[in-house]
Amino acid sequence: MRDVAIVSTAQMTNVRREQRRNEVEMLMPVVQEAVKRSGIPKGDIGFTCSGSCDYLAGQPFAFVSALDAIGAWPPISESHVEMDGAWALYEAWVKIQTGQADSALVYSFGKSSMGDVPDVLNLQLDPYYLSPLGIDSISLAALQARAFLEKTQYTERDLAKVAVRSRKSAKDNPNAQLAGDFDLEKLLAEPYLVSPLRVHDCAPISDGAVAVVLAADDTARNACERPAWITGIDHRIEPHQPGVRDLSESPSTALAGAKAGVASGGIEVAELYAPFTHQELILRDALGLDASTSINPSGGALAANAIMVAGLTRIAEVANRIQWGSIGRGLAHATSGPCLQQNLVCVLEAK
Amino acid sequence: MASGDGGLLSASHIVEYPYRRSTGPVMGRFFAALRDRRFEGVKTARGRVLVPPTEYDPQTGEAADEMVPVGPGGVVTTWAWVSHPRAKHPLNHPFAWALIQLDGADTAMLHAVDTGVESAMQTGMRVTPRWRAQTVGSINDVACFEPEGTS
Incomplete structure (x- = not known):
């Protein structure tokens, strides 16, 4: 190689x-x-x-x-x-x-x-069983969020914490769109957009x-x-139909992470493309990341989510930190399709 | 062309892909059954029943073509409540999207559930299809699902 x-x-x-x-x-x-x-x-x-x-x-x-x-x-x-x-x-x-x-x-x-992004993303669905129903990307993510909340110990408060942390981190990112200090209790008092997701759970x-x-x-x-240096890069895909998968986990991310060699060293920074708060938690667990890893110091997709840009941006954010000398090893993740259907993991290192 | 605010010209632009598709032997059977107000799934070599059916087992890639009757009732495995339906949604009043595992199936299909209020929705609840008056062999032959015993 x-x-x-x-x-x-x-x-x-x-x-x-x-x-x-x-x-x-x-x-x-x-x-x-x-x-x-x-x-x-x-x-x-x-x-x-x-x-x-x-x-x-x-x-x-x-x-x-x-x-x-x-x-x-x-x-x-x-x-x-x-x-x-x-x-x-x-x-x-x-x-x-x-x-x-x-x-x-x-x-x-x-x-x-x-x-209209939620409707445009309907067009990536299969034209027989899913797209003709008129379902949008936020509704699909909400189906996944409930499956996740009901099958794990995580709560809506945990989702809101992801939103608060991401937008706080984004204050240090000059390229972010949505940054600032948000009050957790106020966010949780907001009405649902598509239950169990609120506006703060969704990328801008x-x-x-x-x-x-x-x-x-x-x-x-x-x-x-x-x-x-790209020391590992791999991408894996799951079945298209959301009802065939266990939406509360991401085996394709876990497999891509294993193939990319995530576990063969410490991960100082992980930039995860999670356009919905619950997806960050699914990805963290799939990649085995713990408190020693800084997650989305750029603010991630919850701070800016240009379609087809946000995944490559994750890779650029990790590469920047290696070039600046602030970290020695990090991982970037990108996703495609509904409910984290396809996932790419890239490990970057200084040598 | 119409003149909008500030004298800018604007025109509507409708994106269309006017193709006809062949649904093939497995999806074709599923849609033909819908037209007759029935559900069919496909049984894989491992004995799992996939609904909606595909021509292959997504876990092994093996071909699957044995159609078996399923439903019409089923169980909600996860759901999302829409309080403000979008223009393309199947119902114009608040409703739930749900993944529904039909009786006899090992996988769940996506559809809408009409309960009127969010508090009537629950994972594990039983639902049954509400068919359209006219069926044409489309996923939308089912207008939506509703709680069992509603009608």
Whole structure:
């Protein structure tokens, strides 16, 4: 296996609604900043891969226009996943492992404000049994939350604590959208949005973009003083039908974590893509994380949740902390599909 | 085109994917049974009955094609209460989403449950389908489920 590291990252500051700029205009400064920080001349980057959701723009092949932010002349080697950018990073990592490239630019963008996100996410469901019922993403998460609360010792208070801690942590994250000090008792006095979930249990709707540059071996060592080496990366999927699974746990996260080597060392920071409070608790248990790990110091998805961006952002947040020298080993997680159906775990280390 | 606030032009944009799909031998049987106001599941090689049925056992990948009758009653395994239904939801008054394990099935199917009030919902409660007057072979042939003994 080749040693592959993240050598630079850049993010757009997440906002509820980006009024002036289109996706290309949102992406361009983010991509330019990531490439500049990597020190790798843009023409030398061997592969480009992106993640986004065409349903947000409501246009087939909407992702192609985003290439205007990259510049595709002279021709570049390029690919796209209709998934979170974390899976674009996985594809780029595989591409580098094959020896076809020594470096890669990975980016994702989500202008979630263009549609009604809970309804748009209905369109990722199967078109026979689930989507025609008109169920939205918050309702699906609420079904999971009740299964979780009824099968475990956790309470609605535990969920609210996740929200309070996340938004407090987000005060230190200049790219966060929803940050501040919230009173636990006041949150618990709020009405349900879809019971047992309240508004504070749900991620905000965000417009955002993120870019990451990967490099292998000496390309990475030359690019950056303290590369964030990817020492393990794996993703696993569960059946699509929510009624086939035990929604109170996440065996695919546990398996991906084991394959990525989470347990072979201490985890100082874990950035978990949990757009709903109960999902953070499910993920923590699936990954075997205890009080020695700092969870979502960025505020996580509860502080900003641009669709298809928030997973790759988790990886960027851990990579940043390794590059800054504040941690030596951390893990990032990304999810896709309803009720944590598919999960990716990436272990990053300084060497 | 209409002129909105500030003189900006706006136009409605409807995204449509007007494809017809073949449901295949297993889902096709399930939907045909719904049209006759019955439920069918598929039995896997391991003897588990999947509802809604798939052509394969999600745990082993083995093919499954033996259809067996299930329901019509079942048990709620988890639920979520919607106090403000969205436009695309199946009921326009407060209702519950629920995963419902039909009698004879080993897995649960998603549908709506109409109890009127949240306090009438409980995990483990028994429910029964309320069929539409006209059935066409769709998951929406079931208008919703309701507590057993309601009608």
